[in-house]
Amino acid sequence: MQRTTAPNERDRLRIAIQKSGRLSEPALALLAAAGLSWQESRDKQFYYGESLPIDLLLVRDDDIPGLIADGVCDLGMVGRNVLIEQQYERESRGQPRPFRELRGLGFGRCRLMFGIPEAWDWQPEVQLPGKRIATSYPALLGRWLQQRGIDATVVLMSGSVELAPRLGQADLVCDLVSSGGTLSANQLKPVEVVLDSEAVLAGPTESFADVRAGIAELLLRRLDGVMKIRDSKLLMLQAPRAVLPHLMQLLPDAEPPTVTPLDGQPGGDVAVQALCHGAMTWQRLEDLKRAGARGLMVLPVERMLA
Ligand SMILES: Nc1ncnc2c1ncn2[C@@H]1O[C@H](COP(=O)(O)OP(=O)(O)OP(=O)(O)O)[C@@H](O)[C@H]1O
Ligand SMILES: O=P(O)(O)OC[C@H]1O[C@H](OP(=O)(O)OP(=O)(O)O)[C@H](O)[C@@H]1O
Numbered sequence: 001m002q003r004t005t006a007p008n009e010r011d012r013l014r015i016a017i018q019k020s021g022r023l024s025e026p027a028l029a030l031l032a033a034a035g036l037s038w039q040e041s042r043d044k045q046f047y048y049g050e051s052l053p054i055d056l057l058l059v060r061d062d063d064i065p066g067l068i069a070d071g072v073c074d075l076g077m078v079g080r081n082v083l084i085e086q087q088y089e090r091e092s093r094g095q096p097r098p099f100r101e102l103r104g105l106g107f108g109r110c111r112l113m114f115g116i117p118e119a120w121d122w123q124p125e126v127q128l129p130g131k132r133i134a135t136s137y138p139a140l141l142g143r144w145l146q147q148r149g150i151d152a153t154v155v156l157m158s159g160s161v162e163l164a165p166r167l168g169q170a171d172l173v174c175d176l177v178s179s180g181g182t183l184s185a186n187q188l189k190p191v192e193v194v195l196d197s198e199a200v201l202a203g204p205t206e207s208f209a210d211v212r213a214g215i216a217e218l219l220l221r222r223l224d225g226v227m228k229i230r231d232s233k234l235l236m237l238q239a240p241r242a243v244l245p246h247l248m249q250l251l252p253d254a255e256p257p258t259v260t261p262l263d264g265q266p267g268g269d270v271a272v273q274a275l276c277h278g279a280m281t282w283q284r285l286e287d288l289k290r291a292g293a294r295g296l297m298v299l300p301v302e303r304m305l306a
């Protein structure tokens, strides 16, 4: 028998992701690593979840916070820059905050920064009053200016912001920066960070009151596991128990290790197993060997469930 649901209830979870852009491929890869699989619709706008009751809606990234606010989607993967911009914009219109960041996802890293002509010094309180600043993030920039009591003109542009000073439309910019290549190609230099951004998992401020609560919890647990093992390796070695404290000093990014006495060696040799989160280079292994470790092995971690 088919289950009947109230308009705002669903028995499947719906996640909005960017249809085409910088966040599309890494978002799909992360969800696939968490064990999701889909059947794609012909127009590639809706992916029906096969392995779990989780469907994907593929949209423009700017629409994702609004889709969550309207309850059309339950979760979304979007840049923090877009999420906070829309939150500030809603707040300035006196609307309550209908979405929140649940997790940083570790991809799409960039920074919203001021870019100024290469010849300028950076003295914002002195320089910015009366200047024209080109940006696609008027609410984020507006709040930054307001907090410092600076009165400047915000010139709204939806793309190619870095061109504005060359075209005479603005004196400086406030735009996303990653490598800094776009700024320097336009004779601008990055000077101050307004927001550190990455892709985030966003969800509603209120928790789900139906079956979606359990599905979302399972997904979050899996995503946490996937993100935790991204740069993780399992390090195995043997060593005299007495050198263990020194070995652990050489492994500041390791979780507390499992230490097991070696069979037939009551004198104190142990086997050590530790989850490490940094790069496990040859240099680090050689340092550990010099400190008394032997039989060193670095193993990839495939899955993790806390
Ligand atoms: N240079 C960059 N390096 C890394 N991440 C970036 C960079 N520029 C933008 N991003 C992040 O990627 C997100 C998506 O960028 P993209 O350029 O694909 O968006 P868009 O052009 O607005 O796409 P859409 O067509 O969906 O509206 C940005 O909101 C930001 O969080
Ligand atoms: O510091 P960089 O590594 O040069 O990256 C920064 C550029 O990347 C983004 O633009 P994108 O390439 O997405 O084009 P857009 O102007 O159409 O948004 C951003 O808006 C900057 O222009």
Ligand SMILES: [Mg+2]
Residues within 6 Å of the ligand: 060, 061, 062
């Ligand atoms: Mg967009």
